[in-house]
Amino acid sequence: MTELFTITADTIAALSTAPGYSGIGVIRISGPDSIPIIDQVFKPASAGGNKFPDRKAIYGRFVSPQGGSTLDDGVVIVMRGPNSYTGEDVVEISLHGSPVILDQALNTILTNGARLATRGEFTRRAFLNSRLDLVQAEAVIDLIMASTLSAVEEARSRLDRKLSNEVLSIIGTLTDIIAELEADIEFAEDMETVPSLQQSSLMDVQTKMRRLLQSADSGRYRSxxxxxxxxxxxxxxxxxxxxxxxxxxxxxxxxxxxxxxxxxxxxxxxxxxxxxxxxxxxxxxxxxxxxxxxxxxxxxxxxxxxxxxxxxxxxxxxxxxxxxxxxxxxxxxxxxxxxxxxxxxxxxxxxxxxxxxxxxxxxxxxxxxxxxxxxxxxxxxxxxxxxxxxxSLECGLNQRGVALVGAASRKIKAILETISTGHNPGSEILSLELTGALRDLLEITGDSIDEAVLDRIFERFCVGK
Ligand SMILES: Nc1nc2c(ncn2[C@@H]2O[C@H](COP(=O)(O)OP(=O)(O)OP(=O)(O)O)[C@@H](O)[C@H]2O)c(=O)[nH]1
Ligand SMILES: [Mg+2]
Structure with a gap:
């Protein structure tokens, strides 16, 4: 479960635009010290009461806090948590896109209390702070790396929770069936056959999973x-x-x-x-x-x-x-x-x-x-x-999702096969088997996942995202 992860309270910073020469470059800072840091290194042009109002573009000068000399002029936007990308206080600084300026500005930010972000660390924090689920976090990197318009559209629809909602609906049905089975274990005598309502719900789950697996092909085609x-x-x-x-x-x-x-x-x-x-x-x-x-x-x-x-x-x-x-x-x-x-x-x-x-x-x-x-x-x-x-499905499972839905689907297929022989393995065994399938599905959205898997997922990201 996400709560088990250690959420570090330090402040991270990185260049969020591609390295090299460009019109502008953006440095992003996230964490509790974002606003104190920007307060030291950025002097807004108009001196008002509230120096850094939320979600407003503030024009000013990026300065060296020691000597006070101006490095560049630019625009700062402050997005206070929890309603920011990472869920923490986030600051984005746009300066001229010179690698020298951006390097110097980032160094100044790092010497004033931030640490250089690791690959995908902003998105990882967004996930850990429940701003995104894991399907959406993966969609972020796929969106950035998309090389065709249809790949963009597919990743975009995943970022908008289309796939998450489909997985959640299966999780919901499965959870209901498990709850009914658990109630059976507590209160009822074992029945000869599995109630037909549960059987048809399981078949429904299986159909939905098959559709998801087919949609993986559409994802593959797009990418x-x-x-x-x-x-x-x-x-x-x-x-x-x-x-x-x-x-x-x-x-x-x-x-x-x-x-x-x-x-x-x-x-x-x-x-x-x-x-x-x-x-x-x-x-x-x-x-x-x-x-x-x-x-x-x-x-x-x-x-x-x-x-x-x-x-x-x-x-x-x-x-x-x-x-x-x-x-x-x-x-x-x-x-x-x-x-x-x-x-x-x-x-x-x-x-x-x-x-x-x-x-x-x-x-x-x-x-x-x-x-x-x-x-x-x-x-x-x-x-x-x-x-x-x-x-024709709009969003596709990636390889990780295919493996997990495949594993869940095999478990449910085995259960359905047993039931179809007219045999009832008993509520306790059914519930145990279904819980295994449920755990596979929860791993897709990241509601149940271990840190090593997360490391593997965020390795694909660039620093600054
Ligand atoms: N006249 C003529 N010769 C062709 C044509 N297509 C291929 N060839 C010739 O047929 C020979 C075999 O062509 P390849 O393309 O190497 O055939 P392949 O099916 O890839 O052969 P393998 O790799 O050995 O399985 C070559 O000498 C080609 O020049 C064609 O349309 N007309
Ligand atoms: Mg040949």
Whole structure:
């Protein structure tokens, strides 16, 4: 529980804007001595009764408290706790963005009673003072690090508690069920079967958790892009196609089958959708050891991909390896790419693989003919995947959340399976198992968490946030 953490009462300071030259730079101070410190180092231009009114921009001079000389002029905003970012007294000082000025100003603040903040310490204090829960704290760093507009929107909605509220609603239902079970232990005789109301509430919890796990994919898409694997037997032109999609000679392509040994991925954008395209090692039987590892990685990519491009060479007769490559992708959403259309077509054509609903494109990766149509088809497929329900959720669990919801979901699944056999394990055991799941969920919001986990989370932050 958060109360168990030691909340240090010292005052921290750091540069909150990026280091280097800029128009302005902002130094932030938080803690009980913030206002006494600013009082020593900043002289407001207009001398009034209340030198530092709350939440007002105050223009003045940053001075050296010893000699009184002016370092720079700037603006100070004081935000008194508990209604500040950290929940403590916070001061933000904007000065000209010279690294020399900002360094000198920060040193002056540090010699007058503050300590340099560690990574993410302002946000960590916000969490410890219950200004943010852990989901929101993580959203802060994701918002700062977001590289696309949709990643910004996703992190923003998490910061606005969308995900927290979903997790809290599951926690609420689970807590109610546990409370009922506890009452059973105290007052009632054990029943033969679990009451159907509790069963349906548990099923409801399970559905909500499944949705949350699916939303992780939408979070992943937003931060990384849709995963597309280029797959096929050796020499069909996968690397040449990969290079054509990237618009650069990224991979070595040669007439020797087995050229690509490893899976290599790069991100491309097609009309605003980002795709992580992966060139893979060709699939064939009896590979030598390095190739074998490459093939293992190819199969792994197929499993993790949102879309697979199955490449076949129209100039060579179809054979069992093509079928094998095709069958390896049978559970994946796939598009067929018939390559080498610049060469005369072979007698045994790939058409048998075309299913009625298959998307097929004909290209010559070497000459570039058909690549634009392939890009259009990728965009269409990508848009369709993104607008399908599992991706349309607005906010996503991160890896930590996936692990915790996954653990809770497995516990509840096991309970539901036991119940479905008509067996009642008894209120006491049920309550114990459900409490385990509840603890997993509480760790997501940070209502139950240990300090080592917190350290790991805030390591991702920069100093000054
Ligand atoms: N004529 C023609 N040749 C092509 C085309 N695409 C690829 N090639 C040639 O086919 C050979 C194999 O190409 P790669 O791109 O290395 O094939 P790959 O599928 O990556 O092969 P592995 O990495 O061995 O699995 C090379 O000599 C390419 O130049 C094409 O569209 N037309
Ligand atoms: Mg290759």
């Amino acid at each position: 990384e892009g849709l995963r597309v694997a280029i797959v096929g037997k050796p020499n069909v032109g996968k690397s040449t196609l990969f290079n054509a999609l990237l618009g650069e000679e990224r991979m070595i392509a040669t007439p020797h089958p087995g050229t690509t040994r490893d899976a290599v991925s790069e991100t491309i954008f097609i009309k605003g959708i980002s795709f992580v395209i992966c060139d893979t090692a060709g699939l064939r039987e009896n590979p030598e050891p390095v190739e074998k590892e490459g093939i293992r990685r190819t199969l792994n990519w197929i499993e993790r991909s949102d879309l697979v491009l199955v490449v076949m060479d129209v100039s060579a007769p179809m054979d069992d390896y093509d079928r094998w490559a095709f069958d390896s992708c049978k559970d994946a959403k796939k598009m067929l790419v018939f390559n080498k259309t610049d060469l005369p077509a072979a007698s045994i054509r790939p058409d048998p693989y075309v299913e009625p609903d298959s998307t097929v494109t004909y290209v010559s990766a070497k000459t570039g003919v058909g690549i634009d149509s392939l890009m259009d088809a990728l965009f269409e497929q990508g848009s369709a995947i993104l607008s399908s329900s599992e991706y």
